[in-house]
Amino acid sequence: MKEKKQLTREEKLLASYRAKLRREGLLKACLTASICGFALSVIVSAVSFATVSDLLFIALGVWAAATAGLTALFYRFLFRPDLSATARRVDGMGLEERVVTMVELSGREDVLAGKQRKDTEQALSSVGVKQMRTGIPKVLLAVLLLVMALAVFMMSYSTVLAVRAQETENPIGEEHTPTPSEQDDAIIREMIEKLREEINAAPVDGTLKSYLHQIVDDLEASLKPTDSLEVKIARVSETAQRIHKLIEEYLSRTTIGQELQKHETTKPLGDAVVTGDIETVKGAFQAMYDSIEPHVMAGEYDILAQTADDIEQSIRDATIRDEQLAEALQKLADALRAAIPKQPPEEGEEEHVGDEVMKEVQDAFDQAVQDMQNALEGEKEKAEADKNADELDKELQDTIQDALDKLNGKEQETEPEDPEEPEEPEEPEEPGEEQGGEQGSNPPPADGDVKYDSVIDGETSYKDVEYEEQFKELLESDTLTDEQRKAIEDYLEFLGTEKP
Amino acid sequence: MITEQNLEEFKTLCDNIFTQIGRDMIGQKEVVEFSVIAMIAGGNVLLEGVPGVGKTRLVRTLGRVFSLPFSRIQFTPDLMPADVTGTNIIVKDEKGNSKFSFQKGPIFSNIILADEINRATPKTQSALLEAMQEHKVTVMGVSRPLDEPFFVLATQNPIEQDGTYPLPEAQMDRFMFKLIVTYPKMEELGRIVGMTQITMDEVADAACSAEELLRMRATAKEIPVAADVMNYAMRLTLATQPGSECPAQIAKKYIRYGASPRAAQALISAAKVRALMNGRYNVSYGDLNALACPVLRHRIKLTFEAVTDSVTADDIIHEIIAELGHAGDTPKAGETVKTAEKGEEQPVKRGLFGKKK
Numbered sequence: 001m002k003e004k005k006q007l008t009r010e011e012k013l014l015a016s017y018r019a020k021l022r023r024e025g026l027l028k029a030c031l032t033a034s035i036c037g038f039a040l041s042v043i044v045s046a047v048s049f050a051t052v053s054d055l056l057f058i059a060l061g062v063w064a065a066a067t068a069g070l071t072a073l074f075y076r077f078l079f080r081p082d083l084s085a086t087a088r089r090v091d092g093m094g095l096e097e098r099v100v101t102m103v104e105l106s107g108r109e110d111v112l113a114g115k116q117r118k119d120t121e122q123a124l125s126s127v128g129v130k131q132m133r134t135g136i137p138k139v140l141l142a143v144l145l146l147v148m149a150l151a152v153f154m155m156s157y158s159t160v161l162a163v164r165a166q167e168t169e170n171p172i173g174e175e176h177t178p179t180p181s182e183q184d185d186a187i188i189r190e191m192i193e194k195l196r197e198e199i200n201a202a203p204v205d206g207t208l209k210s211y212l213h214q215i216v217d218d219l220e221a222s223l224k225p226t227d228s229l230e231v232k233i234a235r236v237s238e239t240a241q242r243i244h245k246l247i248e249e250y251l252s253r254t255t256i257g258q259e260l261q262k263h264e265t266t267k268p269l270g271d272a273v274v275t276g277d278i279e280t281v282k283g284a285f286q287a288m289y290d291s292i293e294p295h296v297m298a299g300e301y302d303i304l305a306q307t308a309d310d311i312e313q314s315i316r317d318a319t320i321r322d323e324q325l326a327e328a329l330q331k332l333a334d335a336l337r338a339a340i341p342k343q344p345p346e347e348g349e350e351e352h353v354g355d356e357v358m359k360e361v362q363d364a365f366d367q368a369v370q371d372m373q374n375a376l377e378g379e380k381e382k383a384e385a386d387k388n389a390d391e392l393d394k395e396l397q398d399t400i401q402d403a404l405d406k407l408n409g410k411e412q413e414t415e416p417e418d419p420e421e422p423e424e425p426e427e428p429e430e431p432g433e434e435q436g437g438e439q440g441s442n443p444p445p446a447d448g449d450v451k452y453d454s455v456i457d458g459e460t461s462y463k464d465v466e467y468e469e470q471f472k473e474l475l476e477s478d479t480l481t482d483e484q485r486k487a488i489e490d491y492l493e494f495l496g497t498e499k500p
Numbered sequence: 501m502i503t504e505q506n507l508e509e510f511k512t513l514c515d516n517i518f519t520q521i522g523r524d525m526i527g528q529k530e531v532v533e534f535s536v537i538a539m540i541a542g543g544n545v546l547l548e549g550v551p552g553v554g555k556t557r558l559v560r561t562l563g564r565v566f567s568l569p570f571s572r573i574q575f576t577p578d579l580m581p582a583d584v585t586g587t588n589i590i591v592k593d594e595k596g597n598s599k600f601s602f603q604k605g606p607i608f609s610n611i612i613l614a615d616e617i618n619r620a621t622p623k624t625q626s627a628l629l630e631a632m633q634e635h636k637v638t639v640m641g642v643s644r645p646l647d648e649p650f651f652v653l654a655t656q657n658p659i660e661q662d663g664t665y666p667l668p669e670a671q672m673d674r675f676m677f678k679l680i681v682t683y684p685k686m687e688e689l690g691r692i693v694g695m696t697q698i699t700m701d702e703v704a705d706a707a708c709s710a711e712e713l714l715r716m717r718a719t720a721k722e723i724p725v726a727a728d729v730m731n732y733a734m735r736l737t738l739a740t741q742p743g744s745e746c747p748a749q750i751a752k753k754y755i756r757y758g759a760s761p762r763a764a765q766a767l768i769s770a771a772k773v774r775a776l777m778n779g780r781y782n783v784s785y786g787d788l789n790a791l792a793c794p795v796l797r798h799r800i801k802l803t804f805e806a807v808t809d810s811v812t813a814d815d816i817i818h819e820i821i822a823e824l825g826h827a828g829d830t831p832k833a834g835e836t837v838k839t840a841e842k843g844e845e846q847p848v849k850r851g852l853f854g855k856k857k
Contacts, residue, residue, distance in 0.1 A: 096780065096782075096786055097729050097785060098780070098784075100729070100782075101724055101726040101729075101783075102782075104726050110501065110502070111504050111507070112507070112723070112724065116782055119779075119780065
């Protein structure tokens with residue numbers, strides 16, 4: 001117990017020195033552990049270099065973990081100063097082994113030990129903690145700097161090599177970061193897709209749509225990779241404006257009937273022509289007759305001239321030309337103008353002249369009804385043919401798209417299944433599991449040349465579907481544009497069907 | 501058990517001893533200090549120096565200061581062992597019968613001055629062996645103890661080697677110190693000449709009795725030695741042995757035979773006295789370093805290579821100290837611990853043959 005008290009007194013005497021040495025020991029442990037950590041990082045980097053893999057974070061983690069772990073170990077077993085070590089260091093300040101001896105004499109209470117302790121305390125009072133230099137060996141610092149530099153170099157170099165190798169092996173990886181050029185292309189692609197969507201959504205006929213798509217195709221072909229983004233955007237915008245203008249022009253087109261609706265004298269006729277119903281046209285003529293008659297009977301023949309002028313104006317203004325209708329209406333206008341008396345009627349003959357004029361008007365109207373009937377029926381047939389052509393065009397595009405999708409799907413299914421033996425036919429008796437539900441009805445041919453001769457249900461042959469005959473009928477008719485005709489011919493050729 | 505009084509007495513006596521010696525001896529502080537240390541520690545001293553530098557005077561002064569019987573033996577080639585130890589002679593008693601009677605030689609004294617010891621034959625030199633180590637003399641089969649305290653203070657001349665007999669290793673090993681007495685400096689020489697113009701006689705008074713000297717020796721023996729310091733003394737000794745477990749690099753090259761265990765004993769005993777003389781109650785590395793040369797220099801047998809390279813034993817010892825990493829603790833010549841710088845951590849300086857780099 002007594003010894004413990006003395007030891008405590010000596011420890012207290014050296015407490016401040018020991019605290020400083022503990023800090024120094026911790027620093028030394030940290031530096032030594034850091035050297036070991038960097039050495040391990042160098043090893044990891046060497047592995048990274050050898051395997052050309054990015055192990056930067058592993059190397060950093062190894063360094064951090066080794067430094068933390070080894071610092072504790074080194075401090076615990078190597079650098080933690082005990083009382084004797086502290087005494088030795090304090091003696092190094094010129095105390096001539098007084099402190100070491102005092103520590104060894106702790107517990108002795110004889111005169112000599114007492115004198116020695118007193119002498120040591122006196123000597124200790126002449127030196128301070130600040131005079132004790134921190135003893136970090138320069139060799140340790142030099143080795144640390146050397147190993148650290150080597151580790152940093154190795155980590156950087158191996159990481160750069162690994163990243164370069166990764167880029168070379170997998171240029172379009174899942175985590176591929178688009179280059180500025182690729183970003184530009186994406187922007188342009190998006191603009192063009194939007195343009196195509198606008199074309200598809202525009203209420204225009206198929207011909208114009210095909211024409212507009214052709215414009216876009218030309219645009220895509222004309223864009224050069226060397227062009228800057230600004231140039232590309234400018235050209236796409238220019239094309240878009242052109243397409244919008246064409247669509248607007250198309251949408252602003254008016255028929256003769258619509259133009260007739262704009263004039264007061266011909267409005268009933270215009271309404272009737274728009275409907276395309278000949279009976280309505282007849283009713284419209286009757287209404288026009290009823291409205292003209294009072295004026296004519298009153299000797300006001302200008303109504304006829306006005307009506308004729310309005311008809312001719314409508315014919316001129318109409319942007320959608322129907323020649324038969326225009327001819328019929330021109331004849332009507334001429335007849336109306338011809339019905340106007342050359343000279344004003346004499347007194348008392350107004351009624352008679354009026355009757356004659358109205359009779360000519362009636363004849364003109366009747367003739368017009370006949371002419372217009374033919375024109376309207378032809379127009380109606382043409383409209384139906386256009387409608388059918390549009391529908392067929394749409395169906396054709398859908399069918400081709402389905403076929404292409406199916407073809408792509410088949411390729412994706414068949415490619416990875418047996419990459420080493422692509423030409424070996426599969427046994428029909430042993431259908432592979434990889435074939436799934438598609439096996440049976442349309443097994444792939446033995447020569448690997450896949451033929452898709454069925455519709456999307458996989459069972460019905462394209463030859464059995466009824467619109468094949470419709471295509472043939474359409475080809476025989478004159479209602480198809482050249483583009484539609486070519487598409488259908490290609491389609492029938494694709495199916496292996498003879499052309500009509 | 502050592503007492504406070506013993507410590508005080510030691511200090512007082514030391515002061516008196518040096519004061520009285522200073523009355524007769526001018527300069528040679530280191531030689532005087534080490535001689536006193538050897539006497540207190542109970543060791544023999546070999547003084548080497550050219551004639552006329554005060555060797556004999558120092559011994560005589562020591563005899564006076566310690567108030568001890570003093571014998572001087574002038575060693576010559578024809579000196580016989582019996583001339584040193586004494587011999588049995590035939591004497592007639594009162595009845596006229598002849599009988600042997602032991603006639604004590606000059607060795608039977610407390611302080612022996614063996615002047616020019618290397619001029620005697622090895623046979624005569626060997627007569628001192630038993631006396632120096634065991635403090636007894638055996639003549640005709642009868643051992644006779646010598647009075648305590650017993651010291652041999654021998655001198656030898658290093659320059660006139662013709663007709664001399666170098667001391668054998670066994671003889672040398674029995675000297676605790678070999679001290680080199682150098683020429684005095686100009687200031688010291690002036691004072692010496694001035695003093696001897698007044699009188700050539702020693703004027704020092706007795707300052708310490710035999711009993712007091714023995715008490716001082718007992719007190720010094722109690723001085724504690726830290727384990728590290730003790731270990732250093734052992735390493736210092738073993739470093740001089742080329743075939744030991746921890747030889748110094750220089751020892752392998754220049755030393756044929758190293759110091760014996762007596763050297764380690766001498767180091768520690770002398771270091772204790774030195775520490776206490778300097779008011780310290782523990783032995784330091786500095787004590788050992790200061791004593792290393794006088795203790796080890798005559799115990800080292802150099803190789804022919806060392807002779808041809810003009811490397812002295814002192815050079816080798818300094819290099820060994822430097823190699824052991826405590827060169828910074830070595831006080832300068834004549835410097836005591838009290839004058840050593842305090843408060844600054846002493847850097848360890850290493851260099852070839854003790855030269856500072």
